[in-house]
Amino acid sequence: MMRSAIIIGGGPAGLSAARTLVRAGHDDVLVLERNPEAGGLPRFAAHPGWGMLDFHRLWSGPTYARKLVAAARGAEIRTNTTVTALLPGGGVEVSGPGGMERLWAHTVLLAAGIREMPRGARLLSGTRPWGVLGTGAFQELVYAGGVRPFQQPVILGTELVAFSALLTARHAGIRPVAMLEEAPRITARRPGDWIAHHLLGVPVRTATRLVAIEGGARVEAVRVEQAGRQERIACDGVILSGRFVPEAALVRAGPLQFDAATGGPAIDNHFRCTDPAFFAAGNVLRPVEHSGAAALEGIAAARAMAQALAGTLPAPAQGIPVQAQGGLRYVYPQRLLPGDAPIRLCARASGEKRGRLRVLADGEVVQERRLHALPDRRITLTLPAAVLRGVRSLSVELA
Amino acid sequence: MNADAPAYDMAIIGAGVVGCAIFREFSLAGLRVALVERGADILSGASKANSALLHTGFDAIPGSLEAACMREGHARYQALHQGLGLPLLRTGAIVVAWSPADLAALPGIVARAHDNGVLDVRQISAEDVRTREPHLADDLLGGVLVPGEAVIDAWSAPLAYARQGLAMGGTFLPNTRVTGGSQAEAGWTLQTSQGPLSASVVVNCAGNQGDAVEAIARPSPFEIRPRKGQFVVLDKTAYPLASAIILPVPNERTKGVVICRTAYGNLLVGPTAEEQQDRENATVDQAMLEGLLAQGRRMIPALAAEPVTTTYAGLRPATQFKDYQIEALPQRRWITVGGIRSTGLTGSLGIAAHLHRLYAQHFGPLPTPADPVLTPVPNLTEEHPRPWQRPGRDEIVCHCEMVTRGEIAAALQGPLPAGDLGGLKRRTRCMMGRCQGFYCTWRVMEIAAPHVPGLVTPIQGSSA
């Protein structure tokens, strides 16, 4: 059977896309979710902070996850079903309780989310004791398991997710001894550090690098370096945050073009991958954004899929390649097919930088603004359609 | 049976790969054997972290005991692996010359291999190397092909040996540290952290504690000088970038940095060779790991785009001597198996056969062996079907390595259950993939907690 749409991943992006497609009249949408229940990462973050952008409510993660699932009614959600390969032309190979099978659809959305970069991939020095956890593992142990993996960890990172881990720690009666940040200032918006320090009693140490982890069976301490001086901080755990990677192994091994800069699939401005049957949305496009951003991308991608199904989406084409230059880590969409509507680009800076954000079309500046960029903060810019007419290549830089 | 008779015919101190292979050997030969290990599980020492290569011994010192044990170990593994469900990737190896000096050394490598009886080793041209390994940097100058070198798995092999030993009536005693002992006529009474243990013959396979344990019987003739090796494991997408094991031309101190596949579909770069005092902790070090990656990229430039899955380090039980330190002391009713430095995974089955002969020679004939019971270990490689591919599978808990709940539960039960989290990971591969437990830590804990106490504490309540 050839369905209208298959959605890989039942998180905010995938479920929002399913809802959108069902509302557009498609009654054969299939969501494939590898976990025993759909909902994605919010399922375990029991602190509030979810639903604002898409439902205009302030919910806890589990409530948000339930609302997303309920709102996707009309789509078939198959849990316990893992996509193991992408097949050219709109197919997926899946492993489910019934065994292995291949499923096909006119459109397939990749919405597989992210994972945290583990200790090994960061090449962190030291011993390898129990007690070094990613934020996802930490929140699941606390909220789903009701257990405390440690009492006095350090938290590595100061972006939004690190602060989420701080709230999770507080819930569990865990008292982090410090938050460590390599950059000279915290990544999350101020006054995150003030809140951490004054409301939660956790010192935030910027310009501090984790040098090594110490301990035998369990973590006993970390060694940190600040301004050339090393110091030992006693602790019994390490929470790793701040370096997320799209869950894009299927892309790297499959028929779609992979962008090493974002770590996700390359898309055009219709969320379409290089194989035009495939679309992608949510965190699989780039390192983590908050759930609202992922959900809105899911909705936008689903609209493009509905158009593709109706035959009204502009035909796939080479398009105008977009490049991130000096000062920028990445930019996406990686290809633009200009039409009548303005096109939005998302980018991230390589580090904190004050400068001018410039868009160059065939080498000429077509848009420019002043920007104080922080690492891991999204930069967005909108290009009027007129700017792109007749352009062969586009680059964005922060100089 | 005499009340004073020792409880066991043989006590083996240390459940590394060498101890496990010896345990299997003598259990199969009909002795009552105890395998005594201070850790909570087998493989608590050197054997848990190595390159997992099955060597031919082509580069060993001709005439050494190590060369003989490797040759016999290599042959026995090939004969055994199918019956025990153990992987064998017949990748072959290529020693690659990157400089004129390297190139000049190749004929000597071939000659030594032939001295060692590894007769299929031959020099091949740069072009031949490039055809076989198109991803190697193109400034290579030539190579030596070693067809018999292979990739195996460092964890399932000793597990299978130990399980076969258990099936033949052997006893495994985890969490039992040997602290001393005294010899009487009938044999030894060993002092252990779990009380005394008597055995008629003691085998010292204590790896990096080999000299300390040897001191129970005599002043140790060798001194352990641990030599650390660090590794970087690359993502499964890197697997196609090398098909043979890529070896450098070795120097005096080390075999150098190797690039090879793993039985689980990753690509491995390492090891380093670093002398250290500490016998217990093998730390990883960012600068060294970056150095390994740089060397890897030097050989295979496409590695630059490959993500790192994890890093690890192991400690070779080296001594001041190059060769294995194996000796039977009939008067002391003691057998020393020390300094199994950098080839013990390969050599273990050969060492076991060698010990079998030593025993028969010095301690009398062995009882008639019973028919061997085969105890295959579950398949964890992608060569053969795994549970996640079968209809009716239960839920996948570890999504990166596709480990099902049933596989995890099974590893916590049975004749040799996982004794700790590391043992569970080594038996199932859960938490060992790309996300390293970001997504499955809790679900693994939930299944393991009743079997591996003390990892986590309930939030309301005192202790688990």
Ligand SMILES: Cc1cc2nc3c(=O)[nH]c(=O)nc-3n(C[C@H](O)[C@H](O)[C@H](O)COP(=O)(O)OP(=O)(O)OC[C@H]3O[C@@H](n4cnc5c(N)ncnc54)[C@H](O)[C@@H]3O)c2cc1C
């Ligand atoms: C610890 C933590 C705390 C956070 N706190 C907040 C917060 O307070 N507020 C907020 O707005 N955002 C928060 N975020 C960010 C938020 O979780 C993400 O923005 C959001 O979940 C992204 O949605 P997504 O659909 O792209 O991905 P996900 O939510 O990750 O969903 C992806 C889904 O795809 C499934 N999947 C992956 N691969 C496959 C496959 N091969 N086959 C089948 N299924 C697959 C996964 O199981 C998962 O269910 C937090 C993130 C983390 C890590």
Ligand SMILES: Cc1cc2nc3c(=O)[nH]c(=O)nc-3n(C[C@H](O)[C@H](O)[C@H](O)COP(=O)(O)OP(=O)(O)OC[C@H]3O[C@@H](n4cnc5c(N)ncnc54)[C@H](O)[C@@H]3O)c2cc1C
């Ligand atoms: C970096 C590296 C790469 C290698 N690569 C390869 C390879 O590719 N191929 C290959 O064939 N070999 C390789 N090796 C070599 C191989 O790993 C070793 O030779 C082998 O593991 C040694 O095993 P063992 O049983 O002698 O020692 P161990 O594994 O150390 O076993 C000794 C055991 O004794 C226990 N013990 C110690 N003291 C006591 C006590 N008092 N009471 C009770 N128990 C005690 C310890 O806990 C330990 O479990 C490599 C080694 C390293 C470090």
